[in-house]
Amino acid sequence: MSQSPPPKPAKKNIVSRDIRGKLLFLGTGTSMGVPVVGCGCGVCQSTNPKNKRTRCSVIFGLPEGNLLIDTPPDLRTQLLANGIGIIHAVAFTHSHADHLFGLDDIRLFQFYIGHAVPIYCEPNVDAKIRKVYDYAFSTEVQTHVGSRPALDMKLIGLDPFEVLGATVTPIRLQHGPRFEVLGFRVGNVAYCTDVNHIPDESWGKLEGLDVLVLDALRPEPHPTHFSLEEAVEVAKKVGAKQTYFTHIACKLEHEQTNASLPDGMELAYDGLELPLT
Template sequence: MTASDPAPADSSATNPTSPAPTPEVIFLGTGTSVGVPAIGCECDVCQSTDPHNNRTRCSILIRLPEGNLLIDTPPDLRTQLLREKVKLVHAVLFTHEHADHIYGLDDLRLFPFRLGRPVPLYCRADVEARIRTSYDYAFSQREQTHAGSRPQLEILSINNDDPFEVLGVRVTPVPLKHGPHFEVLGFRMGDFAYCTDTNHISETSMDRLRGLDTLVLDALRFTPHPTHFNIDEALEVIEELKPRQAFLTHLGHDIDHGPVEASLPDHVHLAYDGLRLPMPSIA
């Protein structure tokens, strides 16, 4: 499904609403499920004055020639889109059903006015079931009291194996394990891949991640965790896949940006809120 933005193309350099001649990835959020700083925490990172240590819940926006593609709708979505001056989202991909990845969905409510249609949501059946339960009012058959009183959404089913097209770009799903009870999807577009919330990647999925220019990968903290890679585990995956560059995301308050960034291999970096990467290899 594609959609065009009414803003003129020559405004794209300064207006993130407009189509992007060269694809760009914007890291809207790079933090763990409670964010950084965590409420009530007085650790050095949560009290840090380094803006790189302020991390909202995980999401990225990919600016494409045919529109803005959002991955996940975290609870901080409104703040993130305002901060990055993003005025329109054309389509959404969902990695999984957890609260820190879907509970900003209502913030999409304004976009159908500008799109002239419902916002398309691409997700697996388990995510659709959670959305339909958590946002049952969005799918009510009752007549609206006024335009925009509930989100206008179109759910488009995806699965673990079949590539699909969004906004003119081919997307390859990458199944990932998120602890013993949950499966999530990473996504590959061209030579870019986004893999958050995982602590195990099967050989089949590793094969889907070979030959990358840029890999974004979960790395919660230094010590082991039952549902996320830690820093060392993420580095092992990066060493095997050998992307040209890698960025670590879903970072907790164990990770002090400056010292940890300085300790990483030259081609590996910590992602941070507001980071922008040109990604010509996506198209």
């Protein structure tokens, strides 16, 4: 259900970098980010900016605007760091805190686009958003316009949907044995974070990729994420022209890890831009 629309956009310039035709990585880190608070490991103490990883999120620069995937707690900092001044729509992979708890940071964009921000998500994510951000759906009169985000909730499943002039194809993924999440494909680019199993029915949606973005948490196995070795094997099976790994913990140093990976595979990093094909 849509909220009451906010005022029309103000008569002022909106400063934002044009990323149409690109995939922009806002964050590539785990739920704790890298550096981890209090951690003295070599990666957390590294001065290499590619070892600085905020919580996972990307933007698809589509023909009619910016589609944000997930709203991590670092969202405001990420948008400022990358020169992104406007978000036109949001799609969610799932409702875990590191992918959801920056949602209030989109409150500004209802004024820039002149209407409630479209939110594409599965019913279980919709329910979590309505619980965690209950004030956004309150029937009480606002103290002032803009005191809460205006959200236009749009339920999705596994069927492709149209947004901002492009077709987005959801991909069913498993994030642990009893938790389902979504990946998203636009053109020949697929984004699959927070996954440790790809169901049989999803492999067909990963055929013919130019770019695969895939979860690769750490060297050791994990109950809800692919390890680096597991992710490499999945990437070989998918056969994308190029694979980038994301949701990376501090146990993977950027340069050393890349030197050990097969051709056509490497770690993503915050601020990386790729062409959409």
